[in-house]
Amino acid sequence: MSTPAPTDLASLRAALEADPDLIALREVLRHHLAEDPQGEDPGHDEAHCMRVALWTLRLAPEVPARLAIAAALLHDVVNLPKDDPARHEASTRSAKVARAALEERGFDAADVTLVCDAIRDHSFSRGATPATALGRALQDADRLEALGALGLCRTLSTGARMGARYFDPADPWAARRELDDRAFTVDHFFTKLLALPETMLTERGREEGRKRAAFLRAFLGQLGEELGALPPL
Amino acid sequence: MSTPAPTDLASLRAALEADPDLIALREVLRHHLAEDPQGEDPGHDEAHCMRVALWTLRLAPEVPARLAIAAALLHDVVNLPKDDPARHEASTRSAKVARAALEERGFDAADVTLVCDAIRDHSFSRGATPATALGRALQDADRLEALGALGLCRTLSTGARMGARYFDPADPWAARRELDDRAFTVDHFFTKLLALPETMLTERGREEGRKRAAFLRAFLGQLGEELGALPPL
Incomplete structure (x- = not known):
C-alpha cells in the first residue's frame, strides 16, 4: 500500500488516517503517552510527532512516506526525563517498542530494520550518526523542534x-x-x-x-x- | 537621606547597598522568598524586583529614588499562585507587610502611605488605577515584565x-x-x-x-x- 506524500499537517493527518497500519502505530504512541508516569510532556506529545513526521518527509522525499511517518510516530515512544540516568537508552527502547509494533502489523523485515535503526539513532544524547536517508532526515527533523x-x-x-x-x-x-x-x-x-x-x-x-x-x-x-x-x- | 537616581542595574544595586533602610527592606523580601511554600518562582524573585525598581525610577523620575526602590522591592512580597482563589488579595497583603517594614525603619507617615498605596494598586488582577506618579510607574514597570x-x-x-x-x-x-x-x-x-x-x-x-x-x-x-x-x- 502506498501513501501519497503529504505537504502540510492537514494532508499528513489525512494520509495517516487513510492507512490502517499507521492508525495502529498512532494507537501504540497514544497508549504510551497515556501511561507516561511523568504526565503529559508537551515537548514529546503527538503534535510533536506529527511535526517531526512532516519534516522527515520534507528532508527525505525519496523515502516511502508511510515509513517516514511510522518512524516519526514512534521515535520518542519511550520518553525518559532529561535528568533520568537511563535517558541515553530512550531511543534504543523506543526502537524495541517500534519493532514489536511494526512486526505485529506485518511490515516486511527490511522496512522494520530501516525504521527501527532510524529511531535508535535519532537521539541527541546517544550521539550516533544515522546510516540511511530516513535516519538522517528523522534526526534533523527532531533537532529542528529544539530550535x-x-x-x-x-x-x-x-x-x-x-x-x-x-x-x-x-x-x-x-x-x-x-x-x-x-x-x-x-x-x-x-x-x-x-x-x-x-x-x-x-x-x-x-x-x-x-x-x-x-x-x-x-x-x-x-x-x-x-x-x-x-x-x- | 537621599539616594542618587540610578540609571542601570549596577548603579541601582550600589544605591540600594548604600542605604541601610533599603538593605533592611531587601532582607524582608528575601525572608519572604525563602519562606515561600511554592519554592522559588523566577517570575517573582529578587531579580524581578530589581528590574521593576529600575523601570519605576525611569518612569517616575520626579519621585524620590529610595521610595521607588522600596515600593519595587516589596510590591510582590506576598506572592500567591496564579490559580489561588485569594490571588487578587496578594497586593493588599503585600502592602500590609510593606507598611510594617517601612514603619519599623522609621519612614515618615506620608512616605509609608505613598509606597503602600502604590503596592496595593499595582496588580493586574486587582484592576485598580493608581492615583500617584509612583503608583502609575510601579504598575507600568511591573507590566513591562509581562512582555x-x-x-x-x-x-x-x-x-x-x-x-x-x-x-x-x-x-x-x-x-x-x-x-x-x-x-x-x-x-x-x-x-x-x-x-x-x-x-x-x-x-x-x-x-x-x-x-x-x-x-x-x-x-x-x-x-x-x-x-x-x-x-x-
Missing part, C-alpha cells in the same frame, strides 16, 4: 519543570563562570541549541535550522536589552 | 507549572473555539499580554510596552511558520 519558537517553548518549559532559573542575574551570559544549563535555562542556548544547525545532516535541515537559530538569537538579544546587558552573539 | 523576552520566559514557565499545553494543535489560534489560557499557554497572549501596552499609564511605559509586545508578535509569527498556520496578527 525556533517551538524550541523556545520546549526549553523554557523544561527549565521550569527542572526548577532552573531563567538566567544568572549576576552574570546572565556566563562571562565569569562555567555554563550550567541545569541551574540556568538561558545557558542551554550556549551548551547545545545554537550549535545544533551545524550538526544537521541534510542540506535543507541545516538551512531551516539556521533560520530557527536566528530566531533564538533574536530572543537572546531582546532579553539582553531588557536586562541591560547584551549577549555575546 | 518581551522576559514576559515570554514567565508566560511559558507559568504555563508549564500549571500543566497547560503550549497551544491547541487542532486550532492554535482559536479560530473555532473560545480562548482558554489555562489549557493553552499561547492563548494567554490574546487574553492578556498583547493588550497590556494600551493599559499603560505613562508615556514611556506605553512606548516600551509596544516594543516588547512587538517581540511577542514576532514569536507568534515564528511559531505560526513552524506550525504551518500563521497567527491572526
Whole structure:
C-alpha cells in the first residue's frame, strides 16, 4: 500500500488516517503517552510527532512516506526525563517498542530494520550518526523542534519543570563562570541549541535550522536589552 | 537621606547597598522568598524586583529614588499562585507587610502611605488605577515584565507549572473555539499580554510596552511558520 506524500499537517493527518497500519502505530504512541508516569510532556506529545513526521518527509522525499511517518510516530515512544540516568537508552527502547509494533502489523523485515535503526539513532544524547536517508532526515527533523519558537517553548518549559532559573542575574551570559544549563535555562542556548544547525545532516535541515537559530538569537538579544546587558552573539 | 537616581542595574544595586533602610527592606523580601511554600518562582524573585525598581525610577523620575526602590522591592512580597482563589488579595497583603517594614525603619507617615498605596494598586488582577506618579510607574514597570523576552520566559514557565499545553494543535489560534489560557499557554497572549501596552499609564511605559509586545508578535509569527498556520496578527 502506498501513501501519497503529504505537504502540510492537514494532508499528513489525512494520509495517516487513510492507512490502517499507521492508525495502529498512532494507537501504540497514544497508549504510551497515556501511561507516561511523568504526565503529559508537551515537548514529546503527538503534535510533536506529527511535526517531526512532516519534516522527515520534507528532508527525505525519496523515502516511502508511510515509513517516514511510522518512524516519526514512534521515535520518542519511550520518553525518559532529561535528568533520568537511563535517558541515553530512550531511543534504543523506543526502537524495541517500534519493532514489536511494526512486526505485529506485518511490515516486511527490511522496512522494520530501516525504521527501527532510524529511531535508535535519532537521539541527541546517544550521539550516533544515522546510516540511511530516513535516519538522517528523522534526526534533523527532531533537532529542528529544539530550535525556533517551538524550541523556545520546549526549553523554557523544561527549565521550569527542572526548577532552573531563567538566567544568572549576576552574570546572565556566563562571562565569569562555567555554563550550567541545569541551574540556568538561558545557558542551554550556549551548551547545545545554537550549535545544533551545524550538526544537521541534510542540506535543507541545516538551512531551516539556521533560520530557527536566528530566531533564538533574536530572543537572546531582546532579553539582553531588557536586562541591560547584551549577549555575546 | 537621599539616594542618587540610578540609571542601570549596577548603579541601582550600589544605591540600594548604600542605604541601610533599603538593605533592611531587601532582607524582608528575601525572608519572604525563602519562606515561600511554592519554592522559588523566577517570575517573582529578587531579580524581578530589581528590574521593576529600575523601570519605576525611569518612569517616575520626579519621585524620590529610595521610595521607588522600596515600593519595587516589596510590591510582590506576598506572592500567591496564579490559580489561588485569594490571588487578587496578594497586593493588599503585600502592602500590609510593606507598611510594617517601612514603619519599623522609621519612614515618615506620608512616605509609608505613598509606597503602600502604590503596592496595593499595582496588580493586574486587582484592576485598580493608581492615583500617584509612583503608583502609575510601579504598575507600568511591573507590566513591562509581562512582555518581551522576559514576559515570554514567565508566560511559558507559568504555563508549564500549571500543566497547560503550549497551544491547541487542532486550532492554535482559536479560530473555532473560545480562548482558554489555562489549557493553552499561547492563548494567554490574546487574553492578556498583547493588550497590556494600551493599559499603560505613562508615556514611556506605553512606548516600551509596544516594543516588547512587538517581540511577542514576532514569536507568534515564528511559531505560526513552524506550525504551518500563521497567527491572526
